[in-house]
Amino acid sequence: MSSVKPTPEPIANRAGLPALRARAGTHPTFLAALRRGLADGNRPGLSELRSRDQDDFTLGLLDAWAATLDTLTFYAERQANEAYLRTATRRESVRAHARLIGYELAPAKAASCHLVFEAEPHDAPEAVLDYPPGLQVRSIPRDGELPQLFETVEPLLARAEWNAMRPLMAWPQILAAGAEEIQLAQDAPRLALGDPLLLMRGEVPVAAAAGDQAGFLRRVSGLRDGIGGRRILALRSDPASQPPYGFRPILQAVWTPGLAFSTSSMVALLAGHGWSVATLAAASNFHSLTAREMRQAVQASDFRAEGPIRPAVLRVRAGFFGNTAAVKLLPADSGIGAPGAVTATAGEAGDTAPVNRAYLYLDRDHPEITAGQGLLIRDAANEAWLRIHAAETQGVEAYGLAAKVTRLEVDDKGLAPDGALIALSGFTTRGSIAHALPEPLPLADLPITDPVGQAAGALGADQVEIATPELQLMPGKVLAITGERADLAGVTAAEIRVLAQNLIVGDHSLLTFTQPLAHRYVRDTVRISANVALATHGETVAEVLGDGDATRTFQRFKLKSGPLTHVSARNARGMVPAIELRVNRIRWGLVEDFRAAGPQDRVWLLRIEEDGSAHVVFGDGLRGARLPTGQGNVEAVYRRGAGLSGHLEAGQLSLLATKPAGLKAVTNPLSPAGGADAERLEDARRNAPMGVLTLGRAVSLRDYEDFARGFAAVAKARADWTFDGFARPILVTVAGQGGAILPETGDDMQNLRAALLAAGESDLRVGLRNYRPTGFGLAARLFADPGHMPEDVIDAARRAVLAAFSFDARELGQGVSQAQVIAALQSAPGVVGVDLDALYTGDTPRLQPRLTAALGRPDLAGALPVAAELLTLDPIRLHLEVAA
CATH class of the missing domain: 1.10.286 (GTP Cyclohydrolase I; Chain A, domain 1)
Structure with a gap:
């Protein structure tokens, strides 16, 4: 018989085991x-x-x-x-261990999104509709889903004009003196090749600056059709024109007290300047101008700069009386002289012009020419622009001719193209031509084809011009931008941005966002809505919890509905419960524990049980005040509903649970994000010690990872050093539950940024980015056990490898090797061998020895740092077959 006793068996446990062996025997x-x-x-x-x-x-x-x-x-x-925390298998055990170090297992957290409302048009278009928080919107469920309810958590300011603001589609055409091409509006009069034109600045033509060839008159040298019925004219002019479309830098005009504002004076004051809506708001408040009056004044102002150049076609071309006289055919003793200067005909006709004036006689009657019009005289070498002071029809006899003509009274000197005055006596009757009756031509606004979100000229990627002046759109307003992506035809995208500045430029608004747009959009598909409010998953419930009893200590009540909604907050856990509790209509405060509470402190605790039910606990009179005795005096207003069930698709939230007056429709342009189910057992084991490890401070990279991973809605986190050319900031990459992308401008990311800055070193910059999900593909031949059906082997292998390389099983920056893939495939029942044919990222199958996931690193082009990748197996690129 052996001397070794069967019991007690020796017990030895090495470090890191998932379970302890502690049995003395079996x-x-x-x-x-x-x-x-x-x-x-x-x-x-x-x-x-x-x-x-x-x-x-x-x-x-x-x-x-x-x-x-x-x-x-x-x-x-x-x-x-x-x-032990590492080996515990029951949730209540893990919760008890966590409470020993002051850690509570995270409950389910509500998803959030921005809702875009459509307001009804009403009789007072300048009025702003104001709605308090609590607007309820219900989702349209897909197959296998239940309807989900979201509520707004901030006030909504809405106007019908803010439903779908459009970007500026055309820019006023600004002509230069040497313009060689102009675009006319669709309703402009018809022109033909060779028609004479002038470019007018006010009442004076503009000369083409071309040295010795400078002149007023232009000719139509080309005609073609443009976009939207526009007609494009080519002008015969030597100098090159400046680009007709250019974004002018904004002048920030400042209102000064005492400035007399009115709808008439503002037309002149606003033209050519940029005005902040805050400035205009101050002016309107001071001078009692309504928003409607301000809007009318802005829209009446001319966006073009002072003295714009406008085209005009010269409809009348006339010679001067006497240009056809055949004096040589008359008898030599007739005493009739030959025509000379255009001003000499007055003497021949027996007229005397006033001082510094001259009479000009056209070759026939032109009743359409009247006083106040302009006249252009040209000969082979000179041009002169004149203003007609008087025009009358009369009969004239001279040069052996008699005719009924139009006599024009003009100055005896005209304006030459070089700006000097030229005497009319230098123009001859036979060699000169008069052009009159300039008819203004309507210029077409130039179409803007640049995508919205693309920097162009002085316009940045964080700016967009809208077609109307929105005087009540103040900085801080949240806007929703939707449209077709310029780089992906047919793909519609949406973004949420916060308005940083609203400048009134001429007759429209220039909006500047706090962040550039992430995409570029086809301009005519873009719609901008300002009727936006933040909403979170959950429904408000008002409930009487029960009666207070001053004789009882640590009185406890259970909330009848659940799960209790937790929303994003700027604290170490990243969330707070959405509950307000009142006793005798007096609000009591929520605390984490009673240790710092005194006998008179009106505080209470919240406890989430294993089944998800929520309890509120009051003090004992020493640590926290006892409840006063009363009937139904303990009341709670809270919200119920949370978890990943709130992660809906874009556009699913489209049913107004109630019909508030003035609102007719609603939608969510982006998918809700930030929701999370109750903390899982494995996550609790990992997250519970983090509060003790970091003690509320982040020093090392591991500290930043642990701090971010313990934040609500964050499932994975990684911290890496980067370099910006001067310092080494830290980049923290995060991933939401289930692989969700947390909105960059959402509350979760903003609150986590603030918490990291508060917990970290003050002189160390910390960046926060969403992870980059990257799929990889593989192809393999499986050698199956003959006793198994081939299709069963493939199905089991497929499930095994997808589970091994799923989001939950992988870490940020973790690579994939051939050995890992083969091991995962061979773990499936019935697989006795694996021949790996392809392991790759991208679209080209090839066999790579190892796939590397990128870590957080600086961008070589100087842009934002590049976030870490997470490699997961793409089911579409997974190809398995059983070898014959």
């Missing part, structure tokens, strides 16, 4: 030890018992006792495992 070893004791020489009273048959009563008693010991040691081992 049924076989206990039974062997008991039977060994029957032959022990120290027990002479048992020496007479020599039977070893199983049906012996004594042996049956020993067998029963061995079974009892087996049961006792099994539960003793279970109890030993539950005594």
